[in-house]
Amino acid sequence: MTNLLAQFDLGQLVSYKGIEGGIENTNYFVTLEQNNQHTDYVLTVFEEFGMDDMPFFVELTTWLAERQIPVPFPYKDRNGIALKKLHNRPALLQPRFTGHHVAQTDLSAEHCASIGTHLAKFHLASESFYLRRQAHRGVFWWRRESQNIQRHLSKEDGELLAQEVRLFDELREQPWGLPMGTIHGDMFHDNALFDGNQVSAILDVYNAATAFLLFDLAIVANDWCTLPDGTVDQAREQALLKAYHAERPFTPDEYKAWPQLTRTAAMRFWLSRLIPACGIEQAGRQSGDMVIKDPDELKRILLQRIATPSSLPG
Numbered sequence: 001m002t003n004l005l006a007q008f009d010l011g012q013l014v015s016y017k018g019i020e021g022g023i024e025n026t027n028y029f030v031t032l033e034q035n036n037q038h039t040d041y042v043l044t045v046f047e048e049f050g051m052d053d054m055p056f057f058v059e060l061t062t063w064l065a066e067r068q069i070p071v072p073f074p075y076k077d078r079n080g081i082a083l084k085k086l087h088n089r090p091a092l093l094q095p096r097f098t099g100h101h102v103a104q105t106d107l108s109a110e111h112c113a114s115i116g117t118h119l120a121k122f123h124l125a126s127e128s129f130y131l132r133r134q135a136h137r138g139v140f141w142w143r144r145e146s147q148n149i150q151r152h153l154s155k156e157d158g159e160l161l162a163q164e165v166r167l168f169d170e171l172r173e174q175p176w177g178l179p180m181g182t183i184h185g186d187m188f189h190d191n192a193l194f195d196g197n198q199v200s201a202i203l204d205v206y207n208a209a210t211a212f213l214l215f216d217l218a219i220v221a222n223d224w225c226t227l228p229d230g231t232v233d234q235a236r237e238q239a240l241l242k243a244y245h246a247e248r249p250f251t252p253d254e255y256k257a258w259p260q261l262t263r264t265a266a267m268r269f270w271l272s273r274l275i276p277a278c279g280i281e282q283a284g285r286q287s288g289d290m291v292i293k294d295p296d297e298l299k300r301i302l303l304q305r306i307a308t309p310s311s312l313p314g
């Protein structure tokens with residue numbers, strides 16, 4: 001750690017502390033002293049990615065930060081190198097943002113409007129970004145994993161999963177021109193920090209990939225705008241969708257695709273929570289260390305999305 005930090009012109013190490021909660025990454029809060037001033041940083045060590053996976057994230061976060069999107073971006077060392085290694089794993093030194101988390105049950109229409117605006121700006125800023133990436137837990141992953149997990153599931157759950165995988169494949173076959181670009185891919189409320197009721201930072205961009213922009217909004221709607229029984233809080237969802245639409249107006253095809261994309265987004269995270277909950281081993285993830293999140297939460301959202309399809313505001 002000391003050797004790595006000495007390669008930057010950012011000061012002397014004062015202290016560091018591991019952060020609880022990471023699934024794919026290990027994070028450390030690091031304090032450095034320069035000119036009698038203490039500054040906080042975050043050092044992220046990547047457990048799930050190899051060095052070859054990293055340039056996309058280094059370039060994307062630098063690109064977004066240059067366009068005033070509040071994402072952690074990697075500092076360059078005195079030789080202009082951002083991508084580092086710690087204990088033979090890829091590592092990045094990034095700014096530590098101020099701001100607080102808001103619990104899911106405390107999210108208001110204002111919080112949802114703020115993330116709607118930020119997400120649209122994220123999508124617009126990355127429109128001209130020059131690298132592409134296939135999601136590591138995207139369509140090819142869920143086609144494969146939804147098959148692999150069948151023997152662990154009830155017949156009913158297995159069929160529900162298979163149905164949603166098929167319906168997304170059918171949507172992809174439509175002759176529609178759904179806008180694609182770089183999505184965040186995991187914009188749950190615990191990946192945002194707030195200043196008052198405004199988003200001040202967007203964290204954990206390591207699910208970012210090239211995909212339908214509207215799929216990203218569906219991930220947000222499912223997590224930020226639902227109640228514990230899976231039903232949608234209309235006030236929060238409308239605030240989210242209207243704020244997003246004000247920055248990036250929806251296209252006619254997006255109106256048609258929206259109900260299915262809310263279902264696909266719920267299916268994607270239902271599946272990724274089911275895998276560790278069923279005790280299935282995954283490459284790059286130490287199941288023993290994983291925080292197991294409740295898969296039923298996403299199943300309830302999926303069932304509600306099927307029972308009461310959502311529509312985009314005009």
Ligand SMILES: Nc1ncnc2c1ncn2[C@@H]1O[C@H](COP(=O)(O)OP(=O)(O)O)[C@@H](O)[C@H]1O
Pocket residue numbers: 019020021022023024025026027042072094095096097098190191201203204
């Ligand atoms: N760049 C950052 N600035 C401020 N806080 C951060 C930053 N990166 C991570 N954190 C804090 O550390 C927590 C854990 O981060 P992370 O390991 O990415 O967790 P998880 O994978 O559970 O979302 C975040 O929820 C946030 O509170």
Ligand SMILES: N[C@@H](CCOP(=O)(O)O)C(=O)O
Pocket residue numbers: 023137186188207269272273293
């Ligand atoms: N936000 C997700 C966890 C991250 O997703 P992953 O499947 O890519 O690890 C959740 O709450 O399930």
